[in-house]
Amino acid sequence: MSMRRYAAVLGTGSAVPDKVITNHDLAQMVDTTDEWIRQRTGIVERRVAEEGIASSDLGALASSRALEAAGVDPNDLDMILCSTISPDMSFPSTACLISRALGIEKPIPAMDLAAACSGFSYGLQMADGLIRSGINEKVLVVAAETLTRYVDWTDRATCVLFGDAAGAVVLGATDPKAGEETGILYSKLGSLSQYSDVSLLGVPAGGSRKPASAETVAGREHFIQMQGREVYKLAVSTLPDAASDTISEAGLTPDDIDLIIPHQANIRIMEAFVGRLGLTMDRVYVNIDKYGNTSSASAPLALDEAVRLGRAKKGDTVMLITFGAGFTWGANIVRL
Ligand code: UT7
Numbered sequence: 001m002s003m004r005r006y007a008a009v010l011g012t013g014s015a016v017p018d019k020v021i022t023n024h025d026l027a028q029m030v031d032t033t034d035e036w037i038r039q040r041t042g043i044v045e046r047r048v049a050e051e052g053i054a055s056s057d058l059g060a061l062a063s064s065r066a067l068e069a070a071g072v073d074p075n076d077l078d079m080i081l082c083s084t085i086s087p088d089m090s091f092p093s094t095a096c097l098i099s100r101a102l103g104i105e106k107p108i109p110a111m112d113l114a115a116a117c118s119g120f121s122y123g124l125q126m127a128d129g130l131i132r133s134g135i136n137e138k139v140l141v142v143a144a145e146t147l148t149r150y151v152d153w154t155d156r157a158t159c160v161l162f163g164d165a166a167g168a169v170v171l172g173a174t175d176p177k178a179g180e181e182t183g184i185l186y187s188k189l190g191s192l193s194q195y196s197d198v199s200l201l202g203v204p205a206g207g208s209r210k211p212a213s214a215e216t217v218a219g220r221e222h223f224i225q226m227q228g229r230e231v232y233k234l235a236v237s238t239l240p241d242a243a244s245d246t247i248s249e250a251g252l253t254p255d256d257i258d259l260i261i262p263h264q265a266n267i268r269i270m271e272a273f274v275g276r277l278g279l280t281m282d283r284v285y286v287n288i289d290k291y292g293n294t295s296s297a298s299a300p301l302a303l304d305e306a307v308r309l310g311r312a313k314k315g316d317t318v319m320l321i322t323f324g325a326g327f328t329w330g331a332n333i334v335r336l
Contacts (some may be wrong), residue, residue: 007131007139007171008183009336011070014167014304015061016047016291023160023196030156037160042267046163046292048148054088058099058166058214059144066168067102073208074102077170080110080135080313081127083143083296084120085325086150087112090207094144106206116201118189119262119296120167121330127278131173142168152201152223162224163292167300185317185333186250192327195234195251199239201226201325231266235269235323246331247277252317254279257333259312263322264288264298273321282317285311285316295324 012174020046023034037043045320049058067074082095095110139180151159153258174180198204205221206212216222239262247254254277259286262270267288274284285306294301299320306312314336321331 001179002179003176004175005176006180006183007128008174008327009334010068010072010170010172012169012300012304012307013062013065013069014165014301015058015065016165017049017053018334019048019050020045021048026160029153030159032156033162035151041161042288043160043292044289047165049146049164053088055084055144055146056088056094056097056101058146058164059094059098059142062144062166062168063098063102063140063142066170070170072138072170074104075106076103077132077138077140079130079139080108081123081141082112083115083123083137084112084145085114086146086296094267098142113322115328116326117295117298117324118328118330120299121187121320121322121332122189124184127171128184128187129204131171138170138172139171140168140170142166143300145295145297147224147283147295152220152225155165157228158224158226161293163294165294165297165301167297168305180333185335186246187330187332188242188246188249189330192234192238195327199225199227200285212241232266232269234327235265236272236282238274238329239321239323239325242329243273243277245251246333247319250333252333256285256314257318257319259306259318261299261302261318261320263324264302265293
């Protein structure tokens with residue numbers, strides 16, 4: 001029995017736009033095929049936000065679904081952490097826009113955090129610290145992304161990969177006297193900043209390094225650039241150790257993990273590191289076929305789907321594991 005205070009998962013939620021773009025649709029737009037995209041990535045279709053819909057709209061919807069599942073009134077939250085690299089605008093923060101959309105009237109703190117595709121793992125660890133230390137009782141962690149707004153639809157190497165989504169979790173403090181061992185058991189984060197060159201994976205212009213100008217627009221520098229093969233190699237060389245270190249530091253073995261929820265960037269990356277853990281793909285939640293790479297929304301979207309479909313049940317131990325630009329990575333072991 002543990003006398004520790006935990007950050008328990010009270011509810012999960014997600015939201016995706018209605019508009020579907022299939023591989024066949026993309027084959028009409030760029031020189032690609034359904035077969036290439038499926039075989040190289042596992043993606044079959046993705047969701048794209050309709051005109052006028054921004055990250056905070058998806059984030060607010062995912063958050064209200066998570067609050068509803070948790071039975072928590074938005075005004076009972078103490079903190080909002082929003083992971084995004086596709087904010088509505090550079091400021092105000094997407095977290096503040098979500099707070100307003102939820103009708104929150106209390107002056108609770110709300111902030112964005114940027115760790116690219118690993119942002120949800122980062123947010124979970126931050127929220128865990130705030131709750132365990134007693135600073136907060138209830139924290140909303142939401143990841144809201146519309147990366148298709150940053151996609152060059154003439155670049156076949158990147159435009160086939162990304163989709164839009166949001167996912168959210170409401171975390172609440174457990175009563176240490178109840179002796180439960182639930183919620184976030186352990187998190188481990190890291191970054192490989194020697195690979196932070198924007199040409200490896202990033203959006204070169206629109207920030208303080210290269211402000212928006214007619215030249216940056218003409219040079220297509222507001223779109224995502226990626227050296228796919230290099231990113232692939234980094235992911236495959238980083239994730240196996242990240243996963244096994246996290247599991248052993250949590251005092252567990254791979255077999256204790258009921259379900260692995262990896263960042264959905266490429267099915268081959270998932271297969272590679274799961275094999276290295278000595279596990280098989282039946283232990284892994286995969287929905288990349290339906291949504292593509294939704295950046296930091298990918299892990300909470302998959303978690304929410306797994307919960308709603310009964311693939312992840314109360315008492316199950318799940319591991320989220322993420323990897324993204326920066327390069328950043330994160331892993332969280334969560335008992336539902
Ligand atoms: O979320 C953050 C993390 N991001 C990732 O984890 C992405 C990691 N990278 C990947 O998933 C893979 O590298 C990709 C899916 C992006 C690419 O797969 P790949 O097996 O590494 O292919 P490649 O980039 O080495 O390209 C192989 C060939 C090239 O042609 P040549 O040079 O061999 O003639 C490309 O031009 O495939 C070509 N190609 C395409 N062909 C048809 C690239 N994109 C396409 C396409 N359709 N969409």
